[in-house]
Amino acid sequence: MKQVKIFPERIPEDLKAGLYEIAEHEGFCLCEEGVRITAEPGEHFEVCGKNHTLNVRYQKRAQFFRALSYLKEAEDFEMNQQPVFQHNGAMLDCSRNAVLTPQTFRLMLRKMALMGLDTAMLYTEDTYELPGHPYFGYLRGRYTQQELRDLDQYAASLGIELIPCIQTLGHLERALHWPQIDSDLRDTADILMVGEEKVYVLIDQMLRFAAETFQTQNIHIGMDEAWTLGLGNYRFKHGITPAEKLMKQHLSRVHEIAKKYSLKPMMWSDMYFRTISTTGSYYDVPGEIPQNIIDAADEEIPLVYWDYYHEDPAFYDRFVRLHTAFHSPLAFAGGVWTWIGPAPAMDKMIRVTLPALQKCAEYGIRRVFATAWGDDGAETNLLTALYGLQVFAEFDYSQNDCLAHLAARFEACTGEKADAFAHLSDFNNLPGTLPKTNDPVNAAKFLLYEDPLLPLFDADINGRDFSGHYYALQKQYAAFHSDEPCFEALYRFYEVLAELLAARCAWRIVAPSAQKNSPVAAQAADSAKHIAELYRKCKAVWQKLWEQTNRPYGFEIIDVRLSGAAGRFETAAEQMRRLARGEIDQIETLSCPKLPYVTDESGRFSGCYAWNQCISACRI
Structure with missing residues (x-):
């Protein structure tokens, strides 16, 4: 976070407590050699930064703090911004x-x-x-x-x-x-x-x-x-x-x-x-x-x-x-x-x-x-x-x-x-997944929770492989870092989520082609075991983010969802091993014909916003 030195030379008393909080947490250092700040209430919001000084006139006290944020961009500037809304x-x-x-x-x-x-x-x-x-x-x-x-x-x-x-x-x-x-x-x-x-x-x-x-x-x-x-x-x-x-x-x-x-x-x-x-x-x-x-x-x-x-x-x-x-x-x-x-x-x-x-x-x-x-x-x-x-x-x-x-x-x-x-948005915006209503497509959710052995969205996705899209997102979010622990936890969550979704999308392509006594089935078994581990990894970073920002209550729901998904992939790994060994002729739930769920006749998507609607045709 960029650090800016400031010195409150003359500001109203009712701004000081907030200024001290902003200075302590938001990258402003209070010191005598800092930008000299004066502020007073007025009929308009006016800010002038010049010659190592910042003069602020504000209608509402929040505007004073907005004026401070401009110092993160430049020291010399002048503006007269009248907000549209009260x-x-x-x-x-x-x-x-x-x-x-x-x-x-x-x-x-x-x-x-x-x-x-x-x-x-x-x-x-x-x-x-x-x-x-x-x-x-x-x-x-x-x-x-x-x-x-x-x-x-x-x-x-x-x-x-x-x-x-x-x-x-x-x-x-x-x-x-x-x-x-x-x-x-x-x-x-x-x-x-x-x-x-x-x-x-x-x-x-x-x-x-x-x-x-x-x-x-x-x-x-x-x-x-x-x-x-x-x-x-x-x-x-x-x-x-x-x-x-x-x-x-x-x-x-x-x-x-x-x-x-x-x-x-x-x-x-x-x-x-x-x-x-x-x-x-x-x-x-x-x-x-x-x-x-x-x-x-x-x-x-x-x-x-x-x-x-x-x-x-x-x-x-x-x-x-x-x-x-x-x-x-x-x-x-x-x-x-x-x-x-x-x-x-x-x-x-x-x-x-x-x-x-x-x-x-x-x-x-x-x-x-x-x-x-x-x-x-x-x-x-x-x-x-x-x-x-x-x-x-x-x-x-x-x-x-x-x-x-x-x-x-x-x-x-x-x-x-x-x-x-x-x-x-790129977690949800996949190539060819155009929305059919005013609700956006939420691909990240239904791909995250879709059952590996009973893929509800198989006819909707229609064999398209989005693993490359998510691997690119993983690299992108791996490059984001913050010195603020909660934001760092946020970026690590999205990095791992992208990694998990990429592996899941690859599974969707490989698994349906697995046959009895085939090396593809053995490969799919190894892949399912790896994905189960990725779910546990995702749960760990998600829990860390939750603990950084929220009270602990409520995470048990996320835990159940991810742990359940990990368990289903462990089941999928075992079923694929049985198929590879010739113990079963097929995985019926995976190979049976699938009908469109969230797409219409033109191939446009609706969202699937509830977890319990993403995982099974049976009632949860």
Whole structure:
């Protein structure tokens, strides 16, 4: 990491704690011979570096820290950057098995401050302690109240507002699944029972905890993707009730509790759109929004339009206009595509982010943020989200979408090479694997977990060998290094992952051609044994990365997946040895005809995003 000497000659008192943290961890040395820094609040963000001095005028304190990052690029410069958005930042998912350690969360906050981002949203479904509810976040790595208070104070020192993001309707399956939980709380497996007084006692405790823990009055209350709202226990008790009526009833009660604690909630908007969709989808709304749906929303509660998929500016144009019909304040959430497997879709992230933010700017949306989800086991480490956050920051401050500019800014703000992040898409982007929908192909996941003796994707891959592609990636990631232990662990993981995927792809070519009493079968047996060892090697580096960044809870899922894959390759080695010795005539599961799984008639691919759908046609 590049070191820059600085001397805070005259800065406001409320910047000093954050400056000392940045200096200690992010490559700035405080000394009298360093660049003389003066700073003061003002109406605009202006930075001037000249003659061994840095003069900063800032609207928000996070902008002061962004100004420091320019010293990593040059000492003499001048700029007047007026951000497009009033608030910009990230929502970090700490609920899908991986819970960031407080140390890693602080690292993310420092990098965000150097980018000039002023908002961090901490998404916790049940991964925070809730007094009186011992099973809430039990064995899931939940944060204590004191840990959250410390993180909140740390974020504030960097000019970042830490906003709690909880769930007050759906997405509570892990909290509700314990047999000790009162069944009266459940409508369905992951949705609370609307109208049940015990539910509002629970939500009161949630909101009181947030109010007592965080400095901000803002809170995100979720209420998204409640697919089966009113169709479980509620239906048996009360009959069928329109979803929009239940939403209005429930939101009114939640808002009332929020007001009690002087909290200002925001919520996702999708449930209002799903109620008028013929397919239950968020994005296929016909025509305009009916008045009864508009009336179901609360004009005092901002709606958050989330969209991670669309690349066409015209789609965002229409959907932003549809949202304005609600007369509620509007925020936008994009995505950095960390949820499709062990490697993120960086190229997809850029293709969807730039048109989305452009439309947000045109329509005067004041709050935007990037979501970093961890669906299906949090296989992508959240450190990779930093590249997407840089995209959000650079659009905000400079509207510059040049990749060379982005790379320079990324290295200045994180100390890491942008190429190590930008090329992560190559783990999924294989020659000829074009997507058939707005979802990118996640080849790294389904190739990692595909069973060696029952290859579900055989007809989709159709004999193509991608081993050379992954061997090239292995060499590429072997060249990346960092003096920051967590980033070094990240690069070593991707180096080994590429090595494993290369060997797996080679196996896919050799194994089907193995015959009884053939040397190919003996070769395949040796190859399978080697791949089993590579799985164990991959598990070791993955565990080290997990331990560097996350609490230990949740890695048991990764362990089971990789250990299971290693075990299946050991079984494959034994079966191939039996075939080579002539003890069996064939391996039926390997040789039987295969049908297309993730490709359509034109050969375009869909993703396969769940581990249990990658490994067997039987139910897991």
